[in-house]
Amino acid sequence: EAGVAQSPRYKIIxxxxxxxxxxxxxxxxxxxxxxxxILGQGPKLLIQFQNNGVVDDSQLPKDRFSAERxxxxxxxxxxxxxxxxxxxxxxxxxxxDASRISGGYTFGSGTRLTVV
Amino acid sequence: xxxxxxxxxxxxxxxAETVTLSCTYxxxxxxxxxxxxxQPPSRQMILVIRQEAYKQQNATENRFSVNFQKAAxxxxxxxxxxxxxDAAMYFCAYRxxxxxxxxxxxxxxxLLAVQP
Numbered sequence: 555e556a557g558v559a560q561s562p563r564y565k566i567i568x569x570x571x572x573x574x575x576x577x578x579x580x581x582x583x584x585x586x587x588x589x590x591x592i593l594g595q596g597p598k599l600l601i602q603f604q605n606n607g608v609v610d611d612s613q614l615p616k617d618r619f620s621a622e623r624x625x626x627x628x629x630x631x632x633x634x635x636x637x638x639x640x641x642x643x644x645x646x647x648x649x650x651d652a653s654r655i656s657g658g659y660t661f662g663s664g665t666r667l668t669v670v
Numbered sequence: 671x672x673x674x675x676x677x678x679x680x681x682x683x684x685x686a687e688t689v690t691l692s693c694t695y696x697x698x699x700x701x702x703x704x705x706x707x708x709q710p711p712s713r714q715m716i717l718v719i720r721q722e723a724y725k726q727q728n729a730t731e732n733r734f735s736v737n738f739q740k741a742a743x744x745x746x747x748x749x750x751x752x753x754x755x756d757a758a759m760y761f762c763a764y765r766x767x768x769x770x771x772x773x774x775x776x777x778x779x780x781l782l783a784v785q786p
Contacts (some may be wrong), residue, residue: 661714
């Protein structure tokens with residue numbers, strides 16, 4: 555089966571600009587996650603979707619970050635306006651069903667964002 | 671709140687030798703999952719091994735095995751017969767077993783170098 559697809563792979567923007575990342579999960583996976591991985595740290599969950607509904611966005615900086623998952627398939631994560639501290643790798647992951655999974659997630663290769 | 675601690679920022683091992691990566695965690699829950707993920711330079715997180723907390727038997731996957739000490743809240747990864755391809759960042763992760771939110775909580779990672 556195809557893996558989790560993410561684009562772009564790299565992005566460099568100036569502070570105060572906006573940026574968007576795209577994720578296409580594995581076909582049929584109901585649950586989609588966005589993680590932020592700052593250099594030297596482990597990934598941190600930003601938002602979790604179950605189909606097209608939000609399950610957990612407690613760590614999403616809602617004043618500048620937004621995410622949507624229209625039709626319960628692919629998802630877009632947006633930052634507007636970007637700050638220097640948003641420089642990180644943004645990882646997308648998916649699972650068949652959050653309530654029933656017993657294993658790990660399937661991750662994409664991430665988008666490396668550099669804010670200058 | 672659950673936390674995961676990896677106290678070894680970097681480790682090095684000779685090819686064909688054995689290395690152990692350490693991980694401790696803190697939780698008040700009795701049922702959960704623990705994982706080791708590998709992150710090569712490609713950035714994609716790859717599941718190495720998984721342990722279910724209610725199982726006393728330590729998980730093994732080919733050259734990878736864990737030492738799970740539930741009372742001590744310790745979860746170390748042993749890599750036997752190390753290969754050059756094992757060089758990567760390794761993350762320990764925790765996930766609750768129940769509930770709708772099944773986010774992974776990661777440690778800060780251990781960078782493993784394999785010397786030829």
